[in-house]
Amino acid sequence: MRVVVIGGGILGAVAAYSLLRAKAEVTLLDRAHDGRATQAGAGIVCPWTTRYEGEALYAMLHGGATAYPDLIAALAEDGETDLGYARVGTLSAPEDPALLDTIEPLVRRRATASPMAGAITRLTAAEAQRLFPAMAPRAALHVEGGARVDGRRLCAALHRAIARRGGTLRQGLAELMMEGDRLRGARLDGAAIEADAVILAAGAWAPDVLAPVGLRLAVEPQRGQILHLRLEGTDTAAWPVLYPMTSHYLLTFEGGRVVVGATRETGSGFDLRVTAAGLAEVLATALSAAPGLAVATHIETRIGFRPMSPDGRPLLGTVPGLPGLVLANGLGPSGLTISPFAGAIAARLALGEAPPLDLAPYDPLRR
Numbered sequence: 133m134r135v136v137v138i139g140g141g142i143l144g145a146v147a148a149y150s151l152l153r154a155k156a157e158v159t160l161l162d163r164a165h166d167g168r169a170t171q172a173g174a175g176i177v178c179p180w181t182t183r184y185e186g187e188a189l190y191a192m193l194h195g196g197a198t199a200y201p202d203l204i205a206a207l208a209e210d211g212e213t214d215l216g217y218a219r220v221g222t223l224s225a226p227e228d229p230a231l232l233d234t235i236e237p238l239v240r241r242r243a244t245a246s247p248m249a250g251a252i253t254r255l256t257a258a259e260a261q262r263l264f265p266a267m268a269p270r271a272a273l274h275v276e277g278g279a280r281v282d283g284r285r286l287c288a289a290l291h292r293a294i295a296r297r298g299g300t301l302r303q304g305l306a307e308l309m310m311e312g313d314r315l316r317g318a319r320l321d322g323a324a325i326e327a328d329a330v331i332l333a334a335g336a337w338a339p340d341v342l343a344p345v346g347l348r349l350a351v352e353p354q355r356g357q358i359l360h361l362r363l364e365g366t367d368t369a370a371w372p373v374l375y376p377m378t379s380h381y382l383l384t385f386e387g388g389r390v391v392v393g394a395t396r397e398t399g400s401g402f403d404l405r406v407t408a409a410g411l412a413e414v415l416a417t418a419l420s421a422a423p424g425l426a427v428a429t430h431i432e433t434r435i436g437f438r439p440m441s442p443d444g445r446p447l448l449g450t451v452p453g454l455p456g457l458v459l460a461n462g463l464g465p466s467g468l469t470i471s472p473f474a475g476a477i478a479a480r481l482a483l484g485e486a487p488p489l490d491l492a493p494y495d496p497l498r499r
């Protein structure tokens with residue numbers, strides 16, 4: 133079975149890797165656009181605290197988070213262990229502690245059905261600060277099983293593992309290759325690549341790939357500006373993710389690296405600029421939630437375009453009338469969480485296997 137995957141972000145990379153583990157012949161085509169979401173993604177993996185609505189979305193978030201241990205074990209078998217993944221826990225710590233009462237019952241209910249969530253604990257301000265010393269004194273809800281991952285390192289590890297397992301990686305701009313109304317594979321910068329199936333995981337750029345075959349995918353880029361700071365001489369490797377319970381968050385990695393994000397700029401188009409308002413918004417929220425970051429060094433600001441679906445649910449499935457095409461997209465603000473699950477489902481669909489859940493809510497061509 134020959135499968136072409138278009139798009140080498142986290143979703144396409146997981147799909148390609150899953151296919152190789154299932155012994156398919158895989159070619160991964162990636163244009164590596166500036167602003168690809170995976171390169172900017174913060175890396176929070178904690179479905180239990182999400183305030184997004186709907187069971188269908190939660191099923192994907194939960195499926196992704198709980199697929200991580202298997203993905204990590206598989207990559208370790210392939211010699212890849214540098215992923216930045218750690219179950220550091222999460223702290224929800226709003227300015228108004230009354231807000232905790234609104235999420236705690238929901239988090240507890242989800243955790244009861246999900247052992248990976250671990251213990252759910254209310255912390256005093258002093259207890260929370262012991263875990264995240266730079267934060268403001270705020271009471272918090274701690275979720276033991278919350279995790280973070282470095283999307284760049286994970287994606288690079290997947291690409292190396294794909295190559296090691298015999299997959300072909302090629303850089304360039306891909307298009308679908310048709311013969312009449314039948315899908316025959318893909319073209320990369322004009323050169324033909326025959327395949328039995330094509331997975332299109334091209335993030336916010338996917339509509340351009342589908343337009344020539346008369347399909348409209350309702351995905352839009354949403355710009356995120358996200359800052360990386362460094363707390364010099366501070367061991368931040370085990371600090372939990374911090375949610376001030378606005379749309380912002382803070383998380384840390386090894387070497388004093390603190391990631392603070394992010395803007396959510398609907399209607400941004402593919403505008404790659406870092407803006408004054410974006411920086412001000414992100415820094416103001418970060419410093420109010422964690423005043424101890426005032427002394428941190430600014431390392432870089434990243435820009436990523438989240439591939440947003442019209443209703444927040446992924447766009448995942450096959451296309452009636454076009455056998456062999458699988459669409460995988462619309463992971464929006466949560467693709468680093470969902471991809472280990474959604475990418476594996478895309479691989480199964482390409483192989484003609486049944487998905488592990490009903491995909492009706494994720495119909496990729498819905499409006």
Ligand SMILES: Cc1cc2nc3c(=O)[nH]c(=O)nc-3n(C[C@H](O)[C@H](O)[C@H](O)COP(=O)(O)OP(=O)(O)OC[C@H]3O[C@@H](n4cnc5c(N)ncnc54)[C@H](O)[C@@H]3O)c2cc1C
Pocket residue numbers: 138139140141142143144161162163164165167168169170171172173174175176177283304305306307333334335336337338341355356357358393394435436437438439460461462463464465466467468469470
């Ligand atoms: C600021 C920010 C913070 C985020 N934080 C989190 C978080 O904390 N937790 C979480 O779970 N998620 C987070 N996300 C979301 C997550 O990063 C995305 O949902 C995910 O990376 C999407 O992956 P993708 O592979 O679908 O798309 P992308 O990573 O954008 O990859 C698409 C790829 O397709 C390629 N491509 C496009 N067209 C073509 C073509 N014609 N030919 C060849 N290649 C093509 C592109 O070059 C690109 O490499 C965040 C995103 C942003 C921007």
